[in-house]
Amino acid sequence: MKDFMLIFRLKDVADFRPSPEQMQERMNWLASIAAQEKLVDKGNTLLPTMDAGRHISADQVVTDGPYTELKEFISGYIVIRTDTIDEAVEIAKQNPIFKIGGSIEVRELLKR
Amino acid sequence: MNNIQIVEDIASDTFLKASEHWAINGIPTNPEAWLYTVAKNKAKDYLKHKAIFDLKVSDNIRNAVSEENIFTETDERTISDSQLAMLFAVCDPVIATEGQISLALQVLCGFSVNEVAQALLSNRETIKKRLFRAKDYLRKSNFEIKELSSLQITERLPTVLKSLYLLFNEGYYSKHQDQFVRKELCYEAIRLAVSLTENNLTNTAQVNALIALMCYQSSRLDARTGDTGEIILFDNQDRNLWNQDMIDKGNHYIILATDRRQTSKYHIEAAIAYWHTTSEQQSKWSPILQLYNQLILIEYSPITALNRAFAYAKVYGIKEGINETEKLKLEYNAHYFGLLGYLYTDLDPEQAKRNYQKAISLSPSAPERQLFKKRMREIQGTG
Numbered sequence: 001m002k003d004f005m006l007i008f009r010l011k012d013v014a015d016f017r018p019s020p021e022q023m024q025e026r027m028n029w030l031a032s033i034a035a036q037e038k039l040v041d042k043g044n045t046l047l048p049t050m051d052a053g054r055h056i057s058a059d060q061v062v063t064d065g066p067y068t069e070l071k072e073f074i075s076g077y078i079v080i081r082t083d084t085i086d087e088a089v090e091i092a093k094q095n096p097i098f099k100i101g102g103s104i105e106v107r108e109l110l111k112r
Numbered sequence: 113m114n115n116i117q118i119v120e121d122i123a124s125d126t127f128l129k130a131s132e133h134w135a136i137n138g139i140p141t142n143p144e145a146w147l148y149t150v151a152k153n154k155a156k157d158y159l160k161h162k163a164i165f166d167l168k169v170s171d172n173i174r175n176a177v178s179e180e181n182i183f184t185e186t187d188e189r190t191i192s193d194s195q196l197a198m199l200f201a202v203c204d205p206v207i208a209t210e211g212q213i214s215l216a217l218q219v220l221c222g223f224s225v226n227e228v229a230q231a232l233l234s235n236r237e238t239i240k241k242r243l244f245r246a247k248d249y250l251r252k253s254n255f256e257i258k259e260l261s262s263l264q265i266t267e268r269l270p271t272v273l274k275s276l277y278l279l280f281n282e283g284y285y286s287k288h289q290d291q292f293v294r295k296e297l298c299y300e301a302i303r304l305a306v307s308l309t310e311n312n313l314t315n316t317a318q319v320n321a322l323i324a325l326m327c328y329q330s331s332r333l334d335a336r337t338g339d340t341g342e343i344i345l346f347d348n349q350d351r352n353l354w355n356q357d358m359i360d361k362g363n364h365y366i367i368l369a370t371d372r373r374q375t376s377k378y379h380i381e382a383a384i385a386y387w388h389t390t391s392e393q394q395s396k397w398s399p400i401l402q403l404y405n406q407l408i409l410i411e412y413s414p415i416t417a418l419n420r421a422f423a424y425a426k427v428y429g430i431k432e433g434i435n436e437t438e439k440l441k442l443e444y445n446a447h448y449f450g451l452l453g454y455l456y457t458d459l460d461p462e463q464a465k466r467n468y469q470k471a472i473s474l475s476p477s478a479p480e481r482q483l484f485k486k487r488m489r490e491i492q493g494t495g
Contacts, residue, residue: 024402028424031405035417036439042409 003040003109004088005079008095009072010102013048016075025096033080033091043078072103079109193307195220196272200264201257203271204250211246214239216275221297223282230476231278233414265313272308273322273378276301280326284333295333302326309368320369321378327362328385331355343483346388359389380407397426414442418451430455446475450484461491 010016018026033039046066047053053066066073082088085106092104199220203212210232217223217231229239260268283297305323308314335353338344366382384403387396404420417440425433434455442448449471456464468488475481 027402027405031408031420032436032439034408034412035420035436036441037412037417039409 001081001083002085002088003079003081003111004085005077005107005109006088006092006095007074007105007107008076008097008102009105010048010075010097010100011072012101013073015100015102016048022096022100029095030078032094033078038080038082038091039078040081041079043076045076046074048073048075075102193304196304196307197257199272199275199304200260200268201255202250203268203275205267205271206253207246207249208242209271210234211242212271213275213278214242215246215250216271217278217282218243221275221279221282221300227282231282262313269308269314269316269319273305273318276305277322277378279304280329284329298326298330298333302330317369317374318376318378320365321376321382324362324365324369325378325382325385327358327365328382328389331358331362331389337479341479343479345483351391354389362386362389377407377410380410394426397423401427414440414445415447418442418445418447422451425455430459434459444474446471446480446484449474450480453484453487457487457491464491 030042048066050065055063080088080091085108088106092106095104097104199216202215202219214228214232217228223231225236225239229236280298280301283294283301302323305319305326308319331354332349334355335349336344366386369379380403384400387400390396401423404416404423408416408420421433421437421440424436437451437455440448449467453464453467453471456467465488468484471484472481475484
């Protein structure tokens, strides 16, 4: 078994506030992973507003915001446990985020 | 003498009495309940006896030893019900939690090793070892029922609640060979939980939520089995047999439980049980699914996963429900195949039968096997 972090990215800050239906879909997806005993950490949602994020560059210049002027911003993450990365990808594909043009990055966690 | 020894003595006394009594009068209709009642009475006799000793003799000794104890002793500290006091004593955090619960179920709730194993979704050998270690520890530490500090009571409360929850569940969904429902266990769990509300320290939101849950569920106790002990499922139950009194009590305790800022798994389960007491047939399923989503995120259990899949099917339809259920891959679980059998019934009768057959081969409960067989016959009848 390996642990994978699923990192969610959205394009539009407006999508950050889900409708009740979207919320229900997300919850169904998350609970379905838990029901398969594959959820390690239900993770967190990251606030996308300008005053809720700072970026510190290599020369320690601090800028505001979670870089939403870029194409995408990270909106949240969870950690799941599966046998293979392919299985993790299959689970990720069921997430309703793709309906609103979001994307998911699947990354294996380094086990210490 | 230590108490764990006493409890074991009471148990063997009870069996001795049973063998004498049953040889003369025949085996009672409900041997389990008979044993339970005898053991309880014996324990009460013992405790009464001991209480007198404590009152007359040991109190004097103790008070002489430390006088300041008298001032720090308040009503809050004493758990007045002797069975509860024992439960708190057994739930000692130096024993692993699973060990505490196993012990509580065995010595206080009268569970057999098999029943403990089933309640904790474990196997006989593991439970035996666990019980051995727990008892060994208690013997070595000169186990006795002491007054606990406020902190100790608060620390131990979650395990005590879990034990009561499992006691209730065993009564409600008995895995016992021949009985599907053992009411006496349900009522005992409620009685013990209600006595927790009599003490400020243990009158928590969780306790009230647990009582609400147990009351709501109990309201259907009489409707869940037929005249010959067969299982009657929710949709076929005679609503006139539902106990409105118990529903009202549930409503009373759920209000007390939501008065404070805590949402525990007992709150969520009570909320689900509440929806089932309403006359809503279809519209209840969407909120119930949302509650199951929350519940499975708090604590995984195969039963929760299966109930959630059932609610999913009710909200999104049979095909989606099957898809959601098959993801669970609970290939050792009778209810998993029972649910699949139910969901496949109209869609693919052959597949439904195959699933029911697997369910029958996996279920340890006779009434449950009967139910699966009945459903299989119904499919054969139509197809």
